[in-house]
Amino acid sequence: MFRVDEPRLGRIRVREWRRRVRHTLGLLLLLLGGATTGLIVLDRSNDSFLNRLFTALWDGVNLVTTIGDFAELNERQKVFMLLAMFATLVVGGFAVSKLTGMLSGDDVMAYRENRIMERKLEQLANHVVVVGFHSLGMLVADRLRDAGQLVLVLVGDEGQAERAADHDHMVVLGSPDAFDDVLKDARLDSASALVVTTPDSNNNLAITLLAHTLNPALPIAVPGENPLRKGLFENAGASNVIIGDVIIADALVDKLTNRVEATT
Incomplete structure (x- = not known):
């Protein structure tokens, strides 16, 4: 971490x-x-x-x-x-x-861990950056890892960071006030994609805009609540905006349609 x-x-x-x-x-x-x-x-x-x-x-x-x-x-x-x-x-x-004992404190361990992670981040390339590790972010990060992708998780909460580390993901942790620095440390210039998954739509919009500014060519996927939000995300630089209600509705209709056709 x-x-x-x-x-x-x-x-x-x-x-x-x-x-x-x-x-x-x-x-x-x-x-x-x-x-x-x-x-x-x-x-x-x-x-x-x-x-x-x-x-x-x-x-x-x-x-x-x-x-x-x-x-x-x-x-x-x-x-x-x-x-x-x-x-x-x-x-x-x-x-x-x-x-004796000067190097055994938690603060010193965090310092050492940062030095190790700095070297890893310097060599990071072709990775997928996942912002947030709530239920959606966890599913996305784990499935990307299972598909053979190198995943870097960005979070602003200690609990999420620990959960992501427990799932064997590389993690960058920073307070919400310093999240600009978190994105800068995520090597977006060499990343293959960015997936924004936090439950705060306004936060997702700000992250999308900043990430697109840092790397205009970076593919960015983000969930959207409605067509209006989808347009805002696309204007901010998102290349893929997924409206969850639309996907759920399509899946439900497909299930019902298939069942009706099967009974006729």
Whole structure:
């Protein structure tokens, strides 16, 4: 699910987590450098400087990574390493207290989901966009999917978004006030068709007009209540306007006609 109104707190938390990770890594590198320098200074062996540097660096890395495979240390180095170990515990405690749990909140999960969906939307093409996921939108989206079409559902309600996701549809969610942005994120430029199914006729008319403006060549199907509304939708850019009462009446008459003919 892609949320147009992405929770800002999720982005803030991720940025803060990254900042704290950088600080933690900086402290560990500082600790490594301090431990290496201290061990070299306290090394009283007759080895070459490169050997002493390597040994000190080896012990410093083991200290920071808590592996514990240290070289042989003299008394001064052992005292120094005790202090360095204490500093490592302090840095480790800082990392645990500052980083643990920051990325497990719902806002962070929504942020991550948005990043994944952004990549999917960028590659989306030849898909059918279905606006709304009430009873009609659900039937249309499910039947299109069963027919092998790639479906993208656009909704302005959290409940509809969750139902559409439960039906394994790709979903773009945005508040009604931000639905212009929802349509812009639906890749109408590369879509094969748009089906508008919300129960609000005025809302359907506005969506049809905006979608036609974004892509004048896009086939748009929308339900209409009467011939007047049909004309309005066609003027707004709809290529197929379906009047439900007409279809129901035709179906009922066909059923009755067929039954009468069968009995005569």
